[in-house]
Amino acid sequence: MRLMGLLLLPAGWIIVISSMLLFPQAALRWTFALAGVCIEAAGLALAFLGGRDTKDAAE
Amino acid sequence: MTPAPDPVSLTAPICALLIALVPLVLAGLVLINTGFGRARGAAYAMLSSLTAMAIAAATYCLCGFSWEGFTGLPASMFSLGGKPWDWIAKEPFFLRGLTSSPSRAALAVFLQLLLVSIAALIPVSTGADRWKLRSICISTALFAGWTYPLFAHWVWGGGWLAQLGRNFGLGNGFLDPGGAGTAQVLGGLFALSLAWTLGPRRGKYRADRPPAAIPGHNMVYVLFGCVLIVPGWIGLNAAGAILFAGAAIPSIALIAVNTMLSASTSYLVAVLVTRVRFGKPDASLCANGWVGGLVASSAICCFVTPIVAMVVGVVAGALVMAAAEVLEVRLKVDDPGGAISVHVVAGVWGLLAAGVYAHIPTAPGSFLSGGQRVSGQLLAQVVGIATLVGIMLPMIHGLNWVLNRVDPQRVTRHGEQMGMDMHELGGGAYPEFVMHSED
Numbered sequence: 001m002r003l004m005g006l007l008l009l010p011a012g013w014i015i016v017i018s019s020m021l022l023f024p025q026a027a028l029r030w031t032f033a034l035a036g037v038c039i040e041a042a043g044l045a046l047a048f049l050g051g052r053d054t055k056d057a058a059e
Numbered sequence: 060m061t062p063a064p065d066p067v068s069l070t071a072p073i074c075a076l077l078i079a080l081v082p083l084v085l086a087g088l089v090l091i092n093t094g095f096g097r098a099r100g101a102a103y104a105m106l107s108s109l110t111a112m113a114i115a116a117a118t119y120c121l122c123g124f125s126w127e128g129f130t131g132l133p134a135s136m137f138s139l140g141g142k143p144w145d146w147i148a149k150e151p152f153f154l155r156g157l158t159s160s161p162s163r164a165a166l167a168v169f170l171q172l173l174l175v176s177i178a179a180l181i182p183v184s185t186g187a188d189r190w191k192l193r194s195i196c197i198s199t200a201l202f203a204g205w206t207y208p209l210f211a212h213w214v215w216g217g218g219w220l221a222q223l224g225r226n227f228g229l230g231n232g233f234l235d236p237g238g239a240g241t242a243q244v245l246g247g248l249f250a251l252s253l254a255w256t257l258g259p260r261r262g263k264y265r266a267d268r269p270p271a272a273i274p275g276h277n278m279v280y281v282l283f284g285c286v287l288i289v290p291g292w293i294g295l296n297a298a299g300a301i302l303f304a305g306a307a308i309p310s311i312a313l314i315a316v317n318t319m320l321s322a323s324t325s326y327l328v329a330v331l332v333t334r335v336r337f338g339k340p341d342a343s344l345c346a347n348g349w350v351g352g353l354v355a356s357s358a359i360c361c362f363v364t365p366i367v368a369m370v371v372g373v374v375a376g377a378l379v380m381a382a383a384e385v386l387e388v389r390l391k392v393d394d395p396g397g398a399i400s401v402h403v404v405a406g407v408w409g410l411l412a413a414g415v416y417a418h419i420p421t422a423p424g425s426f427l428s429g430g431q432r433v434s435g436q437l438l439a440q441v442v443g444i445a446t447l448v449g450i451m452l453p454m455i456h457g458l459n460w461v462l463n464r465v466d467p468q469r470v471t472r473h474g475e476q477m478g479m480d481m482h483e484l485g486g487g488a489y490p491e492f493v494m495h496s497e498d
Contacts, residue, residue, distance in 0.1 A: 010450060016446075021142075026438075029438065044448065051255050
């Protein structure tokens with residue numbers, strides 16, 4: 001679960017960077033950048049939840 | 060009549076004096092790290108903090124500055140989408156590229172040696188009572204020799220984040236005059252990775268019970284550290300603003316005022332929240348609020364008015380309080396000193412606030428009279444934060460994971476029970492604590 005989360009982080013970053021390269025218009029840029037940020041947020045959430053499950057099992 | 064000294068000729072010596080204050084930040088952080096740990100690991104906390112600082116400074120000198128460089132120095136670039144992407148510097152090792160003249164690059168190296176040490180101290184707090192000295196040395200060397208310089212080049216060395224404005228029309232590029240992202244968030248992400256790698260201290264989390272409170276052994280150290288840190292932070296923000304954001308000498312007063320106001324309001328929010336929540340102010344959380352305000356101030360110190368700095372501090376204090384609880388109770392991240400909530404959450408907020416509130420001076424020296432909002436600045440800040448979380452965190456955690464597979468970073472169960480002082484150093488910080496019979 002944590003690995004999945006950590007893989008989503010660079011995926012979100014690539015979308016953020018792509019937004020600058022592909023869209024000169026501000027509105028589209030923002031839309032794609034926010035989509036990338038949302039994917040990073042999901043990755044971070046998965047990484048945190050993965051750690052929580054591991055600790056529950058360990059204890 | 061003696062003519063007044065030229066302000067430009069005064070910049071280098073004043074900047075050097077400001078940087079000379081920054082070791083107070085190190086002293087404050089070392090005290091905070093030690094106070095938040097257990098009594099049986101106090102000497103080890105001090106020693107491991109000193110070790111992390113020493114390794115960070117030496118490694119940065121060896122190869123860190125070679126990757127980081129400074130604006131105008133040689134760097135490697137590639138082209139993507141028709142734009143140049145400056146991604147790493149090409150300076151020789153051991154600082155051999157620097158001349159003895161008091162150039163801006165030489166002053167930047169002076170400041171960076173201290174900043175990389177500050178960033179390296181942040182995870183020491185998170186790894187309290189369970190992080191082996193050998194692992195501290197190796198992890199810190201990788202951090203100071205590769206991870207930190209790479210991101211610092213992107214922000215301060217004329218790298219692609221600094222050029223977002225020129226290449227993509229995003230404001231003035233990623234703004235981070237005092238190192239809120241480059242030192243604080245990066246160090247905090249290192250701390251988060253370490254908390255995941257090491258796991259919680261024994262006895263912290265038990266099934267079907269709320270997390271056990273393991274209070275720091277000396278709140279006086281922690282609170283004195285908070286006081287000690289302030290002049291250093293003012294020097295750090297002012298020197299960073301001069302070197303990395305082009306601020307002029309007269310703006311030092313505004314930077315000092317903003318730094319102090321952000322810390323004060325953040326601290327007061329922490330006092331209020333803990334007073335309402337627990338009936339009495341909580342010393343450790345109030346200390347976190349104070350440092351959180353300072354961290355947030357590093358991103359905005361030279362770009363906002365004092366009232367905005369107060370607003371940024373209020374929000375930083377509230378966010379740090381909320382994050383500390385969520386991390387400890389909901390996400391089960393054992394962070395004895397609250398480094399992740401203080402340095403990551405407050406730092407990210409500060410960087411966003413710079414995008415929302417920053418007024419960029421229109422002419423050199425016009426900081427006190429305000430500047431103008433620049434379109435696209437918020438998106439530049441979002442791209443910088445996305446890079447910290449999307450690239451730097453996986454990189455840091457990948458390195459930590461490999462190190463942990465090769466040589467486990469956590470001490471043995473026996474060592475943890477014995478205490479880090481006895482296990483790693485063979486003697487305690489407070490020998491008079493040992494109980495003796497009357498005879």
